[in-house]
Amino acid sequence: MKKTSVLFVCMGNIxxxxxxxxxxxxxLAKAGWSDLVAVDSAGTHSYHIGHAPDERTQAAAERRGYDLSALRARRVEASDFERFEWIVAMDNANVAELTARSPAAFRHKIVRLMDFATRHDATEVPDPYYGGAQGFETVLDYIEDGLDGLLVRLGQAD
Incomplete structure (x- = not known):
């Protein structure tokens, strides 16, 4: 696997x-690839800049053994389009916003996470913010699926 960088993007980054x-x-840590892949996340909007992930998101992730407490929301910056090799959007609205903001030379980097999924046929990771607890579990199911596929894809890169 070659060194690469991945930016995950949703609306508010929480x-x-x-x-x-x-x-x-x-x-990546479990695969021994932490030093090979730079990872970050950002939002297309600036609603929550500087905030920790949503408490419901953190609780759902913690139940599965993931600690998100150190992360803080930020907005996608113009430099991100050049800096990251993969810009992975959660839904079609994020793709549209990123495509509109990206210089043409970098639009090929924008992909949807669910395009890498193998266990779910959804095309988008739905926003759980205004829904109930089950929505956060579904989001994690979809994300884990898409990330497993992305990890395979990165492992195939020269």
């Missing part, structure tokens, strides 16, 4: 993208 960030870091 539910889905920090979950993907924390879970992916865990998966």
């Amino acid at each position: 539910c889905r993208s920090p979950s993907a960030d924390g879970i992916f870091r865990d998966r």
Whole structure:
């Protein structure tokens, strides 16, 4: 595997993208690849800059053994499009926003997480923010699936 960088993106960077960030870091550590992949997360909007992940997100992740407490929300910056090799969006609205903001030369880096999923046929990771507790569990199921596929994909890279 060659060195690479991955930015996970959702709307506010307090539910889905920090979950993907924390879970992916865990998966990379277990694979012995932490030094090969730089990981970060950001939001397309600035609603929650500087905030820790949503308490419900942290609780759901903690039940599965993931600690998201050190993460803090930030907004996608113009430099991110050049800096990251993979810009992994949680849903189609994120893809549209990122595509609109990205210089044309970097748009090929924008992908959806669920395009890597093998166990679920959903195309998007739904935003759990306004729903109940089960939504956070579904989000983690989808994210784990997509990340497993992304890890395989990265492992195949030269």
